[in-house]
Amino acid sequence: MQSSSTPHSFDDDAIDFAELFGRLRRGLPTIIGLAALGLAVAASMYFAASPFQTITTNSRVVFSFQGFEKGFYPDASKFSPDDLRSPEIISEALKRQGLETTQEVQGKVRAALTVEGIIPDSIIKERDRQRAAGQTQRVYVPDEYTLTLSLPSKFPLTTRQRELLLGEIVSVYKEKFIRTYVTLPLGFGKAF
Numbered sequence: 001m002q003s004s005s006t007p008h009s010f011d012d013d014a015i016d017f018a019e020l021f022g023r024l025r026r027g028l029p030t031i032i033g034l035a036a037l038g039l040a041v042a043a044s045m046y047f048a049a050s051p052f053q054t055i056t057t058n059s060r061v062v063f064s065f066q067g068f069e070k071g072f073y074p075d076a077s078k079f080s081p082d083d084l085r086s087p088e089i090i091s092e093a094l095k096r097q098g099l100e101t102t103q104e105v106q107g108k109v110r111a112a113l114t115v116e117g118i119i120p121d122s123i124i125k126e127r128d129r130q131r132a133a134g135q136t137q138r139v140y141v142p143d144e145y146t147l148t149l150s151l152p153s154k155f156p157l158t159t160r161q162r163e164l165l166l167g168e169i170v171s172v173y174k175e176k177f178i179r180t181y182v183t184l185p186l187g188f189g190k191a192f
Contacts, residue, residue, distance in 0.1 A: 053152070053153045054150045054151060054152055054153065055150070055151060055152075055153050055155075055159060055162065056148060056149070056150045057148070057149045057150075057159070057162040057163055057166055058146055058147070058148050058149075058166075059146070059147045059148075059163075059166040059167065059170060060118070060144060060145070060146055060147070061081075061084065061115075061144070061145045061146075061147050061170055062143060062144045062145075063079075063081070063143050063144075063145070064143060065177075065181070067079075068141065068143065069141065069143075070141075071139065071141045073181060074181040075180075075181060079141070081115045081117065081145050082115055083173070084113070084115050084145075084147060084169060084170070084173050085110050085113045085115065087106060087110065088176075089169060089172050089173050089176065090106050090109050090110050090113075090169065091106055092172045093165060093168040093169045093171075093172045094106065094109065094165070096168050096172070097161065097164055097165055097168050099157070099161070099165070100156075108151070108155070109149070109151070109165070112149055112150050112151045113147065113148070113149055113169075114147075114148045114150070115145050115146070115147055115148075116145060116146050116148070117141075117142030117144070117145050118142055118144040118145060118146060119140070119142055123140060127140070147166060147169070147170065149162055149165065149166055
């Protein structure tokens with residue numbers, strides 16, 4: 001059996017560039033109009049949503065003091081990482097940074113602050129094994145936390161001021177902790 005092949009003509013499959021460019025030229029006003037319309041819609045959506053966008057700034061805080069592992073401060077009062085957000089800490093940090101300290105600003109900053117514990121993978125795996133074995137799990141108090149400040153982009157603080165404010169909050173908390181829980185030497189403050 002012989003196969004016969006007919007010669008293939010390339011004239012049917014050839015691209016007519018002149019016709020292609022002619023069609024593009026005729027449709028160019030429509031293409032430009034649709035591109036401009038798409039650009040206008042995208043720009044208006046961006047400007048409509050930009051006041052609602054937030055800028056997030058993070059800092060890590062590690063706690064290590066006597067009694068912490070049991071969830072207590074040195075004076076046996078209950079430990080709460082949320083103490084980093086207390087009104088007096090926020091007020092003092094804003095004051096030290098030279099920022100506005102009105103009740104409204106303090107409230108907005110406090111509402112924008114979150115404190116979340118960082119739990120290592122090894123602890124999660126250990127707790128999963130205990131749960132699977134039916135064992136009771138002891139309470140775990142993380143020693144490392146993420147302090148997050150999420151304020152709207154229109155809030156009158158630059159990115160650098162937000163970073164400095166977070167650092168100042170941690171610094172004020174540390175100073176308050178030292179004043180409250182560190183015992184002074186017996187001879188401190190006595191006149192000789």
